[in-house]
Amino acid sequence: MGIQKTSLVDIVIDRIKNHILKNGLKPGDKFLSEKELVDQLQVSRTVVREALISLQSVGIVTIKPGGGVYIADTKLGSINTILKHHYETYGVKIKELVEIRKIIELGALRLIIEKQIDLNIGQLNDINESYYQTIIKKEDTKKYDRLFHQSLMKATDNETFYNFSEIINEYFSLVKIDLVQNEEALIQSYREHAEIIKSLSEHKLQQAQKVMTDHFEPIFTFINQMEEQS
Template sequence: MSSGQPKVYIEVIKQINNIINDDQLGSGDKLPSERELSDRLDVGRSSVREALRALELLDLIETRRGEGTYIKPFGSYRLVEILLSFLLKDENARKDLTETRRIIELEALKLACDRITEEYIEKLYQLLVQAKEEWAHGDLPVEEDYLFHRTIVEACDNRLLLNLWVSLVEYNKVAIERSLKREGRMSLALIEHENIYLALKKRDCKQAMLAMSRHLENSRF
């Protein structure tokens, strides 16, 4: 498949969006079944399934066992088309993905400076401790690194930002490991995480933003 040719299930997402509009479906309404969508769109059920999985990942629909698939209380369906056209294309999307992650993560951090709870502060501290222990034993703390960043985005208390961030990072999670494997990078990353944590603990937004900007720049995702 050429880079200019969209993947089938991205087209299916667009068509599902059209069905939602045509059938005037809203929050809490049930979507047609996989079989019905497959028939109406004249595509395979596997492509429909992939499209629904992508919509569910973005928290726009939910599947209830034995009942069907329902639209969640949320509105911006065009967002799905825009986001996935970047995430699920070829490697030329990497630069856009990196820039978008940076924007989302810095904005989430800005919100987290005001909204972060002591529970999240403690979770960040524990992740720092775990990461240092892993590294001391010669293991690369990739999961702790991922969770440190995710916890900050969770702490901003904005569900859409979290869903966008997860979509971006899950797609490119291997880049975290690749970044941390660079010579000398892991030790520096731990120091940078600690600086971010300390600034958040003090609710020092300016220092936190500076520390995160430096960290993301050095990480080269």
């Protein structure tokens, strides 16, 4: 019996990974072209293409249309693979995912204060003010809300912590949560952002964490309502 196409794709994926490791390729390095891979591995272009697409989906390579194949940032590729596989196989319990996000954000506040990091308060205030303007103009607030929380993660001065928080956020984005808040609730969120900034600037950890905990309450309330209706 001949090797099935799916098995060939898996073999090619493994050989590409080995080639990357053996040659010490780094993020940003240009990789072999599809034609070079076809010639080297003696498989069809279709198999090579499917292998590259699969590797791109887990963050190992980047395919640029008309520009070739490049090595992506592989540091967290294995975690991405695990999370993607888990989601596709088991789905996700939304409440558990939000609980993880809450723990991460509370931990970020602790790191910032314990490490006595000199926060860019002005930048955080500017982001929050932009958030406020989107509320007043009745525009989508998600961009600046996400930017505010990303800035807190970056402020921990811990690259691994930040990258892990981004992976959780990407995993979170796989779940469609249609939480619609009215203007009053959004204004309250803006005020909570401001209070978090103030608490961090004054090195008041308990106060900052209390406000962040309150900040998560609307989404927990929404999830509880969803569970009751299901």
